[in-house]
Amino acid sequence: MKDKQDSLLILAAMADNKEFFINLIKQGKSIFKRNREGDTALDIIVCNGHLDLLILCMQLFPNCRNYRNLDDFNLLHLAAYFDQPEIMCWLLDHASFDIEDKTEQGHHVLSIALESKCKSILKVLLHRGIITSELLDNKPILNPHAFMLYNQSKPSFEIGSETGISACKRP
Secondary structure (H helix, E strand, O other): OHHHHHHHHHHHHHHOOHHHHHHHHHOOOOOOOOOOOOOOHHHHHHHOOOHHHHHHHHHHOHHHHHOOOOOOOOHHHHHHHOOOHHHHHHHHHHOOOOOOOOOOOOOOHHHHHHHHOOHHHHHHHHHOOOEEEEEEOOEEEEOHHHHHHHHHOOOOOOOOOOOOOHHHOOO
16 A cells, blocks of 8 residues: 555656645655656656656755666756756756766766757757857767767766666657
8 A cells, every 4th residue: 555655646746736746745755765667756757847846846855956866867867868948947047956967877968968869958058058059960069168078978878778767758
């Protein structure tokens, strides 16, 4: 029965049902509890772009800032991978996330966005001065700092292949 109740929080996150989500939090349900696929409510919230729920979680649980999924992605990495520019902007502007933060595999937001071909994330990076020109033949002209970061990363990778992020499939 406990597993079913814990999965209710993930379902509330999927449905973007803030009232139900809050009630489950008040009952002590954890946003960090993983389902069978390895997803947490935070994974679901970010991959589906539910900014209101993310803001709520960040207010109630400041340790969300330190969250890493099974692929060692933080919330900013997840926003880049799932092409959620509104989430990314909010994290950068209000939650003090570092755009240069790398996963254990050496991936950072820029390499994730380039590899995943997330055009709206690349536009955010362009607007913020990390990419200094339009994309040409899927190869951006980068400012020197971003170019150095990109060259230091290992851009060919697969996400979720071993962890099975079932509820967070990219379109």
